[in-house]
Amino acid sequence: DAGITQSPRHKVTETGTPVTLRCHQTENHRYMYWYRQDPGHGLRLIHYSYGVKDTDKGEVSDGYSVSRSKTEDFLLTLESATSSQTSVYFCAIRPSVGTQYFGPGTRLTVL
Amino acid sequence: DQQVKQNSPSLSVQEGRISILNCDYTNSMFDYFLWYKKYPAEGPTFLISISSIKDKNEDGRFTVFLNKSAKHLSLHIVPSQPGDSAVYFCAARTEYTGNQFYFGTGTSLTVIP
Known part of the structure; x- marks a missing residue:
């Protein structure tokens, strides 16, 4: 158990509505990541954070924003959800370099 | 442009035999390589990693081999068990891209009892 929780676990929404997904860690790691997983694409990085208020874009960041106001929480926001954002979203932490x-x-x- | 590639979408192996999963990469600056196992409706589970300064790393039934000249790594599972049936992802990272990890598209392993 890596001490990571995500909420909600399931969500159905309509096109054009805002959506926020939450990732919470209990281990105080500096790096946190948001990925999406789609058939045929594996896991693709959306955004990541290397500290409180320090974030950077990944390869599929269009349409997504993130915020990290506390070490333990990393939020992913879809400002106006589209059908192409239907996916499974995973949060990750980086306990060590590798x-x-x-x-x-x-x-x-x-x- | 896919920097990490898993060219075999699926693999079937008899229980007790060896499973070999393959991964190719294009970026010579990658310094760590990782393997994950994923069951349906769960998050990927970290299995084993290897630094680019090594060519082999073992952990129980799992061994990862790295061939830098060929830009190829493989995961060997010996002996294979039915519980190993899952999707396996390889991933790689380099400090030169801001600590991003790049993933392959996955190989679905089925171990037949």
Whole structure:
């Protein structure tokens, strides 16, 4: 157990509505990540954070924003959800240089 | 442009035999390589990693081999067990891209009892 929780675990929303996903860690790690997993694409990085208020974009960041006001929480926001953002979203932490541990995931459906 | 590639979408192996999962990469600056196992409806679980300064790392039934000249790594599972049936992802990182990790598309392993 890497001490990572994600909420909600499942969400159905409509196109055009804002959505916020939360990632919470209990171990005080500096680095946190948001990925999406889609068939045929594996895991793709959306955004990551290297400290409180320090974030950077990944390869599929368009349409997403993030915030990290506390070490333990990393929020992913879809300002105006689209059907192409239907996916499974995973949060991860980086305990050391060569390792990364993942949360249980959030399944998001945008109708 | 996919920097980490897993060219075999699926693999079936008999229980007790060896499973070999393969991964190729293009970026010679990668310094760590990782393997994950993923069951349906769960997050990926870290299995084993290897630094680019090594060519082999073992952990129980799992061994990862790195061939830097060929830009190729493989995961060997010996002996394979039915509980190993899952999707396996390889991943790589380099400090030169801000600590980002790049993932392959995964290989679905089925171990037949």
